Amino acid sequence: MLDIQNVSKSVDGKPIVQDIQLSIQKGKCIGLIGPNGAGKSTVVKLISALEKPSAGQIQFMGKDVQDWSVKKLAQHIAVLTQEGLAPYPITVYDAILMGRYPHLGFFQRESKRDYEIVEEVLKITDLTEFRDQLLDTLSGGERQRVAIAKAMVQQPELLLLDEPTTYLDIGHQLNILKLVQDWQKRDGLTVVMVLHDLNLAAQFCDELVLMDHGRVVRVGTSEDIIAKEMLESVYHANPEIIRHPKTNIPQILL
Template sequence: MITIENVSKQVENKWLLNDVSFKVDEGACIGLIGPNGAGKSTLMKLLSGLEEPTSGTVKVLGKEAGKWSVKKLAQKVSVLTQDGLSPYPMTVYDAVLMGRYPHLSFFQREGTEDYKRVENVLSMTGLDSFRNQMLDTLSGGERQRVAIAKAMVQEPEVLLLDEPTSYLDIGYQVNVLNLVKEWQNRDQLTVLMVLHDLNLAAQYCDQLVLMNNGEVIKQGTSEEIIEADTLQTVYQTKPEIIRHPKSNIPQILL
């Protein structure tokens, strides 16, 4: 589904990525973790076709990301950043409906099926009561939920999330990630998400890819990655590892 092979990225005289390789299988949720400056966001830009690697290949659905047309890539891949939707003076309904644009031909207007998909997604995401509210009147957490609804209406096969829970309180963090997890399980969606919160990454991701200084340090399950010595090497601080009382997955105390 996603294949990253020997990818390096240089900007001026600085190497942001150095020989990065890993795969994301169809229907999996992979968490990309690591300290600031590790290269996570740079990698997401390559996957979304915004930039080209200096060397190596980045493939999405078997085709190099940079060789997709913008519209065709938008039919297959949806990208959600930490900023979500900007607070434009438009209704929630119209913002969500924008997710159908990649599937419309030039001058084509939305039809019955498009409106039906929007209605279904508004219901699934609990946004029915917000449909006529303006984006610029919503909180950051509410706009992030609208951004996910817009992505769902887009019907992608791959979802890229770059720190989607930044600036959100714990209630909205869980709400956003629950929506993504339910969507992944229901439609076999392939998800790659950048997360700074290692506890959330361990809870919501099938596997983790730990990066540092532009390189992949380790890839594996939360059991293999959320380990005191490994994290101390990368983050320069030694955490205490405990077990989640319900799921028994490793969690971090500082």
């Protein structure tokens, strides 16, 4: 579905990402991890065509992302940043309905089907009771849930998440990631997410991409990446690796 071919990005002569090569299959959840400044967010911006690579090519569904129109790409790719939705004084319902805009023609009004999709997503995301509430009255975790709902009604094949849980407490972190995981399994969604929390990344991602200084250090499962020597070499910390008592997935203690 997504092929990143020898992609590099420099700004004012400074390399941000260097010679990135990745192939992402449909229906997988890929976690981009690594220290600050590793280039993870830049990779997300390049995939979404928000930025253009200095070298290399990113192909989505067999076509360079730079060759897609903004509207056509938005019909297939949804992007959610760590800030989520700004706290504007608009209703939750109207904010979610905005996700249908890429599917509307010029001057075209929403159809009955568009409204039906919003109603379905309100139920899935447990936001029905918030439908008439204003965004600027919601907590950060609630607004992030609205942002996920807006992405859902967009009906993308690929969801890009850039640190979606950074400002959230552990309850809201789990709620957001479980919501994405259920969506992934239900609709065969492909997910690429940047996460700083390695324990959450190990639990929710099918595959991890460890980055450092703009390069991919290693790609593999949590068993391959959440290893003492591997993390020491990149994070310059000395973590203890334990097993999750229920899933047996490797987790770290500092």
